[in-house]
Amino acid sequence: MNAAARHLHGFEDPGPRCEAQRDTVLTVHALLPPILDASERAHPGLVAAFGLLTLVTLSRSFAHLLLPDGGAQSIATIPLEAFGPAAADAVVFVFALWGLAQALMGAFYVVALVRYQALIPFCLLLMVLEYGARVAIGQARPIETASTAPGAIGNYVMIPLTLGLLVWSLTRRTAQTDRM
Numbered sequence: 001m002n003a004a005a006r007h008l009h010g011f012e013d014p015g016p017r018c019e020a021q022r023d024t025v026l027t028v029h030a031l032l033p034p035i036l037d038a039s040e041r042a043h044p045g046l047v048a049a050f051g052l053l054t055l056v057t058l059s060r061s062f063a064h065l066l067l068p069d070g071g072a073q074s075i076a077t078i079p080l081e082a083f084g085p086a087a088a089d090a091v092v093f094v095f096a097l098w099g100l101a102q103a104l105m106g107a108f109y110v111v112a113l114v115r116y117q118a119l120i121p122f123c124l125l126l127m128v129l130e131y132g133a134r135v136a137i138g139q140a141r142p143i144e145t146a147s148t149a150p151g152a153i154g155n156y157v158m159i160p161l162t163l164g165l166l167v168w169s170l171t172r173r174t175a176q177t178d179r180m
Contacts (some may be wrong), residue, residue, distance in 0.1 A: 061100070065100065134151075136158065
């Protein structure tokens with residue numbers, strides 16, 4: 001990429017810039033590229049790991065959408081039988097809505113995986129935020145369950161996993177941007 005194109009796309013500022021400003025711009029561009037190019041390919045290991053995380057997201061979403069109890073009792077061990085019928089139906093309804101939200105995020109992840117791999121760092125940031133928020137919400141608004149739900153344990157695994165992948169993806173993208 002020539003100097004004019006680098007400036008046009010935000011990779012280079014003709015004026016003086018301190019190192020911290022430059023690093024911030026490079027990190028922002030690594031998360032949200034100024035030009036979304038379908039020809040940019042991510043590292044195969046990152047693609048494989050992100051593909052597995054996408055599969056987990058889609059699997060969870062379909063469980064919440066398709067299971068009769070939305071996974072509320074059968075997976076999350078929420079004692080639906082302790083609720084009245086209307087309350088139990090409301091919980092199942094909310095789980096289905098959650099499944100829909102996960103399916104939409106999963107669809108976005110599939111687009112990044114298949115077509116726009118430059119968006120994988122941004123998708124990983126969304127995952128880190130999602131799992132972190134799950135833990136925070138679980139601490140702030142705990143609910144009674146018959147046993148520890150698999151998702152409650154999985155959140156603590158997914159936070160460092162997605163954070164590590166995010167750092168790896170940003171390191172690679174920033175290094176690629178530096179070479180331009």
